[in-house]
Amino acid sequence: MKKKVISALLCAAMIGTMVIGCGSKGDSSASDKGGDDSSSKAKEDLSIEIVSKGFQHQYWQAVLKGSTQKADELGVKINFVGPNSESDIADQVQMLQSAINAQPDAIALAALDTEACMDAISQAQSSNIPIVGFDSGVPGAPEGAIVANASTDNYNAGELAAEEGYKAALKDRIAKASGPVRIGVMAQDATSESIINRGLGFIDKIAELCDADGKTVSIEGNDKYVSDAKVEKTDGADVIIDVAVPAQVTSELSSLDCQTLLNKKDTIAIYGSNQHSGEAMVTGNENLNKFGSGDDQVIGIAFDSGEVIKNAVKTGEFIGAITQAPVKMGETVVDLCVKAAKGEDVSDVDTGCQWFTADNMDDEEIAQNLYD
Amino acid sequence: MGKNEKKGNVFTNNPLVRAIGTQKIVVVLVIILLALLFSIMSPSFRKYATVVSIFDYSYYISFMAIGVTFALITGGVDLSIGTGMIASGLVGGYLITHQGMPVIVGMLASIVLGLLFGLFNALLIAVLDLPPFIGTLGTMMVARGLGSILTGGMSITWPAASVPQGWFRSIFKLTIGNVKFPLGFIIVILVVIIMSTFLNRSRPGRYIIAIGSNKEATRLSGINVVKWQSLAYIISGLFTGIAGIAYAATFQAVAPGTGAGLELDAIAGAIIGGTSMTGGYGTIAGTLLGVFVMSLLKTGLPFIGLQANWQQIITGLVLIIAVLIDVLKNSKRA
Numbered sequence: 001m002k003k004k005v006i007s008a009l010l011c012a013a014m015i016g017t018m019v020i021g022c023g024s025k026g027d028s029s030a031s032d033k034g035g036d037d038s039s040s041k042a043k044e045d046l047s048i049e050i051v052s053k054g055f056q057h058q059y060w061q062a063v064l065k066g067s068t069q070k071a072d073e074l075g076v077k078i079n080f081v082g083p084n085s086e087s088d089i090a091d092q093v094q095m096l097q098s099a100i101n102a103q104p105d106a107i108a109l110a111a112l113d114t115e116a117c118m119d120a121i122s123q124a125q126s127s128n129i130p131i132v133g134f135d136s137g138v139p140g141a142p143e144g145a146i147v148a149n150a151s152t153d154n155y156n157a158g159e160l161a162a163e164e165g166y167k168a169a170l171k172d173r174i175a176k177a178s179g180p181v182r183i184g185v186m187a188q189d190a191t192s193e194s195i196i197n198r199g200l201g202f203i204d205k206i207a208e209l210c211d212a213d214g215k216t217v218s219i220e221g222n223d224k225y226v227s228d229a230k231v232e233k234t235d236g237a238d239v240i241i242d243v244a245v246p247a248q249v250t251s252e253l254s255s256l257d258c259q260t261l262l263n264k265k266d267t268i269a270i271y272g273s274n275q276h277s278g279e280a281m282v283t284g285n286e287n288l289n290k291f292g293s294g295d296d297q298v299i300g301i302a303f304d305s306g307e308v309i310k311n312a313v314k315t316g317e318f319i320g321a322i323t324q325a326p327v328k329m330g331e332t333v334v335d336l337c338v339k340a341a342k343g344e345d346v347s348d349v350d351t352g353c354q355w356f357t358a359d360n361m362d363d364e365e366i367a368q369n370l371y372d
Numbered sequence: 373m374g375k376n377e378k379k380g381n382v383f384t385n386n387p388l389v390r391a392i393g394t395q396k397i398v399v400v401l402v403i404i405l406l407a408l409l410f411s412i413m414s415p416s417f418r419k420y421a422t423v424v425s426i427f428d429y430s431y432y433i434s435f436m437a438i439g440v441t442f443a444l445i446t447g448g449v450d451l452s453i454g455t456g457m458i459a460s461g462l463v464g465g466y467l468i469t470h471q472g473m474p475v476i477v478g479m480l481a482s483i484v485l486g487l488l489f490g491l492f493n494a495l496l497i498a499v500l501d502l503p504p505f506i507g508t509l510g511t512m513m514v515a516r517g518l519g520s521i522l523t524g525g526m527s528i529t530w531p532a533a534s535v536p537q538g539w540f541r542s543i544f545k546l547t548i549g550n551v552k553f554p555l556g557f558i559i560v561i562l563v564v565i566i567m568s569t570f571l572n573r574s575r576p577g578r579y580i581i582a583i584g585s586n587k588e589a590t591r592l593s594g595i596n597v598v599k600w601q602s603l604a605y606i607i608s609g610l611f612t613g614i615a616g617i618a619y620a621a622t623f624q625a626v627a628p629g630t631g632a633g634l635e636l637d638a639i640a641g642a643i644i645g646g647t648s649m650t651g652g653y654g655t656i657a658g659t660l661l662g663v664f665v666m667s668l669l670k671t672g673l674p675f676i677g678l679q680a681n682w683q684q685i686i687t688g689l690v691l692i693i694a695v696l697i698d699v700l701k702n703s704k705r706a
Contacts, residue, residue: 055525084629
């Protein structure tokens with residue numbers, strides 16, 4: 001009997017822990033402290049549900065920081081949530097569902113997978129809750145469902161990476177090459193719109209630049225990228241773009257992708273399109289030691305910051321990286337939500353991006369967007 | 373086994389083969405074959421750096437697999453090692469980078485957290501008689517949530533190899549000049565020897581095997597089943613913590629919310645290495661060999677130009693074939 005009681009208690013304790021664990025997963029709510037502040041712009045207590053992609057990367061901490069700052073400033077209540085990892089599409093849909101059930105004045109959403117969110121989005125529409133997209137936004141959503149987006153134009157950002165990388169080193173290397181050369185593109189997945197656009201922007205721009213210099217370009221690797229890029233798959237091209245996407249988002253598989261690219265003799269550059277890929281490039285390079293700016297080395301181009309990537313840029317392992325403006329993004333999304341909730345006209349805002357290198361990363365304008 | 377031995381051929385009657393075990397010899401042959409195949413098909417595979425990489429990515433799985441072998445031998449399983457490992461790596465790293473504690477404290481914290489998961493599993497399974505699958509499934513979820521909560525959902529970067537605090541990375545990979553020595557491999561081998569001796573030569577080890585063979589008979593012969601079954605899960609927990617350190621030393625960052633699925637790599641390694649899913653049989657050396665089959669496949673398949681999804685299919689098929697061999701062997705025995 002005693003044993004049974006103990007087991008019942010322990011089971012309850014365990015389930016309790018699990019429930020608490022699930023309930024507060026990634027829940028980092030910034031509660032309203034300025035609600036009573038008469039100077040705040042919002043007359044009534046506006047509440048905004050923000051569904052992010054999680055907090056795995058410090059990038060999201062910076063977005064959270066921006067949102068909280070703006071919410072305090074405007075005196076609105078925000079609830080910032082996100083799934084445990086960027087693979088948890090189903091969890092995110094559930095969070096979106098709970099957000100709608102909470103009947104907020106506006107919802108901000110960075111969808112991991114637009115298709116999966118469709119039902120919830122139309123539900124929000126019929127309940128007249130405006131949805132503002134941020135980060136990768138909610139591409140392909142029904143007309144009018146998303147009132148505005150606060151995002152980095154990821155396609156432009158990818159283009160910027162290609163332009164700067166080309167100017168700094170690639171043009172020279174391609175011109176000097178005696179045979180075909182390979183440029184690797186490491187993408188975390190082929191489902192998230194932001195990741196896809198960063199890849200496509202880079203690929204299309206490289207092709208355009210090479211074309212202007214009289215070089216032919218071909219593409220191989222992941223099917224999604226191969227079919228969506230403006231580049232055709234051809235034989236005997238001067239420049240081969242090789243897109244690697246892991247079967248699962250794990251550090252190990254992405255590092256192995258990087259090693260595979262580094263091991264190909266014709267590889268002259270690798271571009272990693274987010275923090276995960278950039279960190280995997282550092283791990284993958286550890287034993288091979290091929291990244292650098294020398295003529296026999298491989299050019300590394302990264303995206304986003306974080307301690308590891310910042311360090312790689314500083315030491316010259318990577319020639320540079322693109323950073324977004326996460327704090328500004330967080331501020332903008334709250335601002336758009338408040339305006340939308342009040343029924344004001346809102347339109348898309350590009351929160352911008354910058355190219356940073358060892359030389360300019362300490363400049364105030366850049367440093368504010370680099371996070372650990 | 374007796375029947376097989378009597379009827380055995382020259383190969384199985386060889387005393388050396390009998391001492392090592394046929395399964396292990398088959399696995400060693402598979403490893404050699406795979407290495408040869410990859411070397412022939414891809415010249416860049418035949419490099420020292422590749423060998424170091426295979427070792428790099430095998431340490432954390434090796435530790436998890438060594439630990440889970442004990443749970444498997446009792447006839448149970450431990451599903452919490454994957455997320456438990458990540459939680460251990462997160463908490464240890466958090467103390468170092470966010471609380472400014474010395475690296476050694478972070479490492480100890482990782483091990484202690486791993487032990488706590490082990491203790492919790494032991495309580496659920498050995499004391500409260502929960503089925504191991506259910507009990508450790510619960511712990512797996514708890515560990516996943518706990519890791520995220522304790523670190524505020526942030527991914528954690530342990531000190532880099534370039535700073536003095538990064539010394540712990542040298543435990544696994546020592547860099548002298550431009551040459552890298554996979555020291556971790558020697559450590560893993562030492563651990564295998566220690567744990568093998570413990571499993572086969574010590575009284576507790578033998579009790580653990582006995583529980584897996586027939587728990588009721590073991591209990592009736594006066595052995596404290598609860599105590600020794602608990603020990604198996606605590607060992608699994610201990611190695612979960614150690615694996616957390618190895619993971620942090622290998623990769624740049626430990627990301628919360630990850631880890632689910634990694635336990636299956638470790639369990640697959642143990643199974644390929646000949647550990648019986650129904651308990652009562654398993655060797656630590658076999659587990660290590662099994663882990664190497666998995667690591668070799670993961671590292672080697674990209675070299676021969678296979679797309680990511682094909683790699684998973686092949687790894688899955690290898691696992692099925694390995695278990696199938698075991699099943700067929702057992703049915704013959706019966």
